[in-house]
Amino acid sequence: MTLSSWKFLLVFLPVTYLLYMLVPRRSRWAFLLGMSYVFLWLCSGELIAYLLAATFVTWACALGIGQVRHKGKLRASACKSREERKSCNAHTKKRMRALLALGAVADMGTLVVLKYGGLILEGLDALRNLLGLPALFAVSTATVALPLGISFYTLQALSYLTDVYRGKYEACRSLGTVALFLAFFPQMEEGPIGRFDLLSKQLRSGEVARGSRRAYGAQLACWGLFKKLVVADRLNPLVGELFSNHANYQGVMVVLAGLLYTLQLYADFSGVIDIARGSAELFGITLSPNFRQPFFSHDVNEFWRRWHMTLGSWLRDYVFYPVSLSSPTRKLTFWARKHLSGQAMKLVPATLALLAVWSATGIWHGAAVKYLAYGLYYFTIVMLGLIFEPMFQAFYKKIGLRRDGAVARRLAVARTFVLVCIGMVMFRANDLSDFVAMMGSLFSGVGISPLTDGSWLTHGTDKFDMLIVCIATALIFAVDLAHERGVSFRQLVFGHGVAFEWTVGLCLLSATIVFGAYGAGYTVVPSIYAGF
């Protein structure tokens, strides 16, 4: 059962919502937890055991950190000398760190073993072969089944543990609250990656959406379904053809492949996120947004602050800052200030943290070299941008163009879009060698005749499909443009009277039902990010 399936939207969600309203307010959080586990059982079966184990370990370790801190404070206050107090605090910190490590290793270790175990074993086996060592055991390349949402709830668990360790908030004594934070069903498939301090009160509040909030939740979910079914799923056969048989396509067709996949991924991912957020609104819970008009970005840094925002902020708070403030980085900064000057002095310390973030960004997506390369691609762009920043400034000054002017900003948006599309080709290609081959064939095609002869419209996506995709994409762009100019979805639809609200809702529903890529002749397309 996926968030975009009728089983979820027409059965599970309405039944859960209706029963939720009937349950006494103080028990609603427990009901929500129960239904979340039912959802996960339906999706993953016995693999739910991994989530249960992670929940208990995370809760216990966080509670332990809190207790050690509290006891440590009491002991430190009883210390007679400064030296004694310092030693006491160091001991407390050491114990807290041990508990954090225990929880992190348990949570992260499970993810690493399940998701990357095969790749690690293959790598070790390749190294063994290289060194000419005998094999101790057979390496299986069979894919291990992953429980739904493991990549998402693991990050949530780590953020909770780390925040408790840092003293951002107290550990939660209620196992149920921590369990609901990790298992809340709308966010299991593709996120967004939540933070405990933002969600826990909402999850326990037992609020129910009524009136306009309920309508907003339903319309947001419908808008997400429209993007998924009308755009993303309708493009799937053609994108699959262009990437699977890339050897048959050159030049402008490679450009088309990049453009269409970028569009498919955005419609799919943002669509399912909208369904998740719309569903959560019904229970009075506001999940963090995950997209903020990413294709209006002026550089790749900004793009990643607008695309998969919750992953970006997680990596910033739990990878970038810790690496930047770590002892090795501080030593490197000190060394750079002593031995380097100018741009190099600023760049060298930043390199470590950026490398860690972008490597993590790539690896998080999957156990394949191409994903690591994807992360390093952005690392390279960012580093080149930093290295050549003085030259760019000099260039703009020389040609007399203001960098914050309209022309320069529009050029920056176009440039960023091109860089993103290239990254998407790497992301979607079967492997790195296919990506290299596709990039190589980009310049071997002649003219736009492959595009105009219509032969590409015979692979499951015809001219009518493309017509609808174009119209739907224009609508998505219009909504994004409105958001970029400060007019929200809520403002667009609500506040203009019931007749307008209902008209928009019914038009959206009709368009999804008529133009959606479902039913006879279509294969069900799984959500792309659910696979990560």
Place this chain on the structure above:
Amino acid sequence: MAQGSKVPSHGRHRILRGFAFAGLVVAVLAALSAITYPLLPTTTNGLYAPYIYGYRLMSEDSLDVFIIGDSSAQCTVAPQVMQSVSGISSYNSSSPLQTAAVSAEVTTEMFSYQNPKVVIYDVNNIFRDTSATTAVETIAQQVVPVLRYHDNWKRILAGTVETGGNALTSDLGFHRKTDVVPYTGGDYMSKTTSGAFLSFWARVYLKWMQRVCAEHGATLILISSPNAKEWNDARHDVIADYAQENGLTYLDFNTAECDAGIDWASDTRDGGEHLNVAGATKVSTWLATWLAQNKGVGTVSAS
């Protein structure tokens, strides 16, 4: 809320608004269904197959035998051969990947136009996709036709809405192929396969077929077309047991009891999954003769 107290006015207002919106949704779905519902239903399981409704275009009550199933049956039973052997008038409404749900639905609709004495159902599709999900989706599509025919917006835009003129093919639904790709795998009936059981919904569809045939005085006969890729003893036993429990005749052309003389070296067009015209002629001749001799349908000519 105290017992006997009325629903607050704002609560009543919300309930009324809810009903009003629901009513509008129903109206919109009905309108969309009316717009997209074709004069001749054009799809079956995603494949453009208006020919499965060809019985609508034949003279009313002119059919002796109606054949239904998936591509196995579509390539096995040739109405033209049955006509020439025993004078049987028949139509084959089988189609590739046709599900048991669609077979039952089409058979039911057929009785609005025809009144055959015998319905022949090739049960190869009873082991395919008989889940609760498919059942619910099929029912939903019957109640809200736009869910099945929504893609007809393409035909409406292109101006190629099917009006029924070419739904009646000269082969009366039979899929004629002359290719020869031999099957060389030897004994296939003793191969094991998973899924050799009748699920809850499979039994529902079989009961549905029995009921609709009984209501119209038709005899339901189950058959298994020669199929070296998908048929085996386990599936035969499941169907044979069901047929015996329910007093149905079952003809399995993969067994010696119903040996139509299939030669796997020359009678298959794709290595054993479907028969070509040579194989279909043999089975259709056997079937037409059997119907005439055992069910009093048609008469076997002296030649």
